[in-house]
Amino acid sequence: MTTTWPRPNRTVGFIDALALTGLTGLLIARFVPVARLPFWGCVLRQHTGWPCPGCGLTRAAERVAHFNIAGAWEANPLGTVAALSFVVTIVLSLLHLLFKMPLPTLAPSRREALVLRVTLAALVVMNYGYVILKTRFPALL
Amino acid sequence: MVGSRGNLPPQALEYGEIFMSGRGQIGYTILRILAWPIGFLIIAALVHLFCILFGCATNGFGATLRALGYAQAPMIVTMLSIVPRVGPLLAFAASAYSLVLLVWGVMRLQETNGGKAAAAVLATPVLFCCCCCGTLALAGSALKSMFNAGN
Numbered sequence: 001m002t003t004t005w006p007r008p009n010r011t012v013g014f015i016d017a018l019a020l021t022g023l024t025g026l027l028i029a030r031f032v033p034v035a036r037l038p039f040w041g042c043v044l045r046q047h048t049g050w051p052c053p054g055c056g057l058t059r060a061a062e063r064v065a066h067f068n069i070a071g072a073w074e075a076n077p078l079g080t081v082a083a084l085s086f087v088v089t090i091v092l093s094l095l096h097l098l099f100k101m102p103l104p105t106l107a108p109s110r111r112e113a114l115v116l117r118v119t120l121a122a123l124v125v126m127n128y129g130y131v132i133l134k135t136r137f138p139a140l141l
Numbered sequence: 142m143v144g145s146r147g148n149l150p151p152q153a154l155e156y157g158e159i160f161m162s163g164r165g166q167i168g169y170t171i172l173r174i175l176a177w178p179i180g181f182l183i184i185a186a187l188v189h190l191f192c193i194l195f196g197c198a199t200n201g202f203g204a205t206l207r208a209l210g211y212a213q214a215p216m217i218v219t220m221l222s223i224v225p226r227v228g229p230l231l232a233f234a235a236s237a238y239s240l241v242l243l244v245w246g247v248m249r250l251q252e253t254n255g256g257k258a259a260a261a262v263l264a265t266p267v268l269f270c271c272c273c274c275g276t277l278a279l280a281g282s283a284l285k286s287m288f289n290a291g292n
Contacts, residue, residue: 014201
């Protein structure tokens, strides 16, 4: 992993863009009752009873935005981790834009990128397994 | 599809009426103008995140942002979407071409191969499909209504 530390600056970069993504998502989750919209819902779950890999993400974001971390974890653990990661990027971006805190540029090597992808894929599969168990076989949990 | 609106749930019809009204359209236009730069940065962030994951982020976030900027050019055609029949097709073609340009842009500016660039760019719409099941539901119910109307 190549880490480059720039000089103190306020240049808008990747972390700031990620923070904007997280901020937009969390503000929508906080103030817009997305889950109550008439057309909102999982088609796969409605038609087959089985959840999709993204089931529970809306609830997770909504609950994190309302500081209900345990509830969010129950809805979708990986979604909760993602939402909390966005909170971290928001804090980092604020520090960067307000106090010129330098943010490092991380460039993983080819091997490290492969490890990252495999880990992420494994986490997605594990998370989907949990969501299936929670939805279809709650007695097993 | 418009002829089969009766098959949609009443709440969806109500939202549709609000959206299609003059005030709704003005509000949507203002929202789009305000949301475009924010959406631009958000999509760039997501594409770059996948560029990092697929090991094709050699030249940093700036390169991804520029690639996305260049790829937005065909989106001007989406203004023609109000033209009956042909407009939506043109808008869809422009959006698809914009995606192709983004793959090419990422490939050139991040100095990577086509496979990695395509994976990094196409992972974002896949993520949106997973996150926005509501959109899928809407598209699904519209298709269902269309098929029902045909029967």
